[in-house]
Amino acid sequence: MKQFDESLNWFKGNMHTHTTLSDGVHTPDEVIEIYRAKGYDFLALTDHRRLSMPETVRGMLMTGGVEFDYMLDNECIHIVGVGLRSAPELDPPMIGQSAQQAIDAINAHGGFAILAHPSWSMNTLAVTLPLSGLGAMEIFNSTSDAPWNPARGDASQFVDLTYTRGKYTPLVASDDSHSYTGEHTRSFTWVNAKELTLDSILDAMRAGRMFASQGPRFTQIEYADGVLRVDCEPVERAIVYSNLPWAAHRVFTGGLTHFEYTPARGERYLRVRLDDADGNMAWSQPVVIG
Incomplete structure (x- = not known):
């Protein structure tokens, strides 16, 4: 979706x-x-x-x-x-x-x-x-x-x-x-x-x-076939948050315009924060997955 x-x-x-x-x-x-x-x-x-x-x-x-x-x-x-x-x-x-x-x-x-x-x-x-x-x-x-x-x-x-x-x-x-x-x-x-x-x-x-x-922009967020796909204007970092205190591979860096994340077992929702080079942030709506 x-x-x-x-x-x-x-x-x-x-x-x-x-x-x-x-x-x-x-x-x-x-x-x-x-x-x-x-x-x-x-x-x-x-x-x-x-x-x-x-x-x-x-x-x-x-x-x-x-x-x-x-x-x-x-x-x-x-x-x-x-x-x-x-x-x-x-x-x-x-x-x-x-x-x-x-x-x-x-x-x-x-x-x-x-x-x-x-x-x-x-x-x-x-x-x-x-x-x-x-x-x-x-x-x-x-x-x-x-x-x-x-x-x-x-x-x-x-x-x-x-x-x-x-x-x-x-x-x-x-x-x-x-x-x-x-x-x-x-x-x-x-x-x-x-x-x-x-x-x-x-x-x-x-x-x-x-x-x-505060500046960064999402262009599309999609969850399909068990994978979160995020498109955005170029940012320095993206972080995926969920209900789990710890899960691997939830931080993405380096001139991002697209990334994908496969949820860990037990994650019930995902949300994304984008960070640009000036420290400005953007926040997605939650994606409910379970």
């Missing part, structure tokens, strides 16, 4: 962004121009508890969005919603509500719910595994990384712990831009869709036709 439809188009977007409407330093118009100038195709303004609506601005699709946040005893949960066509009844979200209610409301209003920065939030599986209806989770969040925060931007371990327990939530990468001092336009998601419309982008995301990136 192939992850991508080669007859469709690729669109680049960021689904977690803040403006002066909450705790960002730039106005919505300024933020839109920052991302438009960097070649983004779509963008979600996801201010805290402040919904933005879908529209097209200067040729860039604005998917609409909002971020809800909930404090627990030893962790917090942030839920980003994109693609909403009306406001969820979650005002104020900090009082008498829950992350699950936010997810349910986002989905009920036609949106796509994302678990934001789980490593930064100190999320535990006891809290997150019971959540239902998530469309994706952030495997990388730029603002959660150093120097803006104590280097908890990469949620790879959280992802593998989640997948090892059989919950294969798709992955995105986002900036979560606030200060616009280098965290912006760093991490993004490529979506394999028919056209640049809200419906087409959401349909592709729900189908898992997307990958998270």
